[in-house]
Amino acid sequence: METKLAESRLPFASLLLIAPFFLWGTAMVAMKGVMPQTTPLFMAGVRLVPAGVLVLLFAMLTGRPQPRTGSAWLWIGLFALVDGALFQGFLAEGLVRTSAGLGSVMIDSQPLAVAVLSLWLFQERIGLWGWLGLGIGVLGISFIGLPQEWITNLLAGGSIATSVDIHQLFQNGEWLMLLAALSMALGTVTIRIVCRYADPVVATGWHMILGGLPLFGLSAAVESEQWQQLDLSSWMALSYSTVFGSALAYGLFFYFAKAGSLTSLSSLTFLTPVFALLFGNIFLSETLAPYQWMGVCLTLVSIYLVNQRDILAKWLQSKKSVANPSTEKPSSENQPLLAPSELELAKVTVKIAESESEIWR
Template identity: 65%
Template sequence: MPFKLTESKLPFAPLLLIAPFFLWGTAMVAMKGTIPHTTPLFMAGVRLVPAGILILVPAFFMNRPQPRGWTAWLWIALFGLVDGALFQGFLAEGLVRTEAGLGSVMIDSQPIAVALMARVLFGEIVGLWGWLGLGFGVVGISLLGLPKAWILGLLQGDTSAIEFGEDVVQQLFQNGQWLMLLAALSMAVGTILVRYVSRHADPVIATGWHMILGGVPLFVGSAVWETQPFVHLTTSDWLALSYSTIFGSAIAYGLFFYFAARGNLTSLISLTFLTPVFALLFGNLFLGEVLNSVQWIGVGLTLISIYLINQREHLLQRFKQDQSTERQGSKSSNLNGLKPSEMEPDPRSMAQTQPITLEVESEFSSRS
């Protein structure tokens, strides 16, 4: 079942459901502004470990149960490796090589993978409207992320502007798109894993511990491969990192995985299409990243995809009701076109058929 916001006991439930994607989008902009003065693995670790502590401390005072048994800890450790270390590591390394808006777009190509995995593993129904919405989302993200020259060349049937072969791979390495796609796949797998983790541990507690366990390898990698990660950080950089840690990680992850453990994954993950919209808008405002006309079309298609995916059951019910109403109207018009003699049965014909029915019944009774 999709999320029933009106039935949620949480105050301001619709805003809380959208909040993680707003916070992720704006945190991407904050991280991009900080990356010139620090190193990626250190920044990724700072975004995870303190955020995990910020989640666990209030959860402890709320008496939320701690994980028990090796099974619970193994699931949390796997969750931390995939959604913590791999996702944040790929994201930070990719952010060095690409813009904040474009990086967010590439990461949020994950709903297709989540929808497919949720369909196979949990039997969640996507439906015609859902797949149509996902298709709009893919097209929208493509318009946002692919170079404008490529898109215009494809529309005009001219592929000379598109470089194939090793040049494409080299371009992906330089721009970081492939790292962002790996980050997207890591988060998609992490979104699926939270269902299994929540069977053995409290989802909020598991979220906090997975951040700490996932952040430790990032700090170790930073100590081994990076030098002076925090020497050149300014006051504004520390404020941006604090925002990314507190709001972009602790609050956003806590809300996201709380909903993911209790709702339809395809409906929830479809809202991630909002993240690149926020990242592109705030990237333009604070970093001067400019949207071209093609990318604005992509934003529009992205918003359409969100509506179609989240309203797919409502749209299906309305479609069935419209069909039922149309059939009833068609029957009514047919009946209105008949004469009264054609609408009511003739008593004489009923009388003529009655003996035949009796004869048949008597014949069956004699055979028995």
């Protein structure tokens, strides 16, 4: 792990390093456990708005500037729509129809969509390992989201069963979670532009508030008995998802992102569905079919390959250099003149922009 834990003065820093991913995974379990006592849109709003207030309070205490231009508020509003309202809305509705573990796996597949969107919009290089990860990810998601009879027929060399209703397929929770992952991927792309006009922490807080208010409005219009059946344990679970699963997890992530390697930190993203699967089985007695476990494993492998594609490419290149030592190193005279401080600042800015939206769970 490349994150500079030695620089941290916090006790048990190695445990705190994985805490954000633990909190996001267990928050999924807590939300799923509350579902029978509340409604999905109300729960999504409760998770967003209070956490956004906490983030803005932190921003005020640390003296971060508020948005001042129309362009800043426009992009924050778009960010709130895709990464706030749509993401949390699809996530909550999907949890009604699927397990916390599978839902977390589908959500964490969003780096696959980010890689494709970045290639299309920003001409970012995916590379061999990235394309391999994308292919494995598509296969893994298919094992998770497609009906078992489809998979059985396809593996047997047959055709897809015509008796399966296509409309019913896209009402499954797994596909709503996939829509949530796509919404988050759009948010990941959008925040790159948001950071040009506003402080990223302030934008994060406002996007949660602005994204949560429409969910409350929709809940008031189409849902009923949102909180009447909530008992003390249910309110505690919602509070855990809001305070620990959102605000605190973000705070810890920002701290370690500033103290060490963002690339190494983002490689731990795969721990989120692992924790969700584990605690979903312990507390909610959730079980998966064998072919779903296969899909989970394939999806986790794909997430790792996509997140670490640059490091894997460098490792492969170093192996080739060792195997072929006669390869001449390029002369420093032919290298472009870059200011190291500016280059590092650009890298960190892009990485923070990618990470902030990617890890909201």
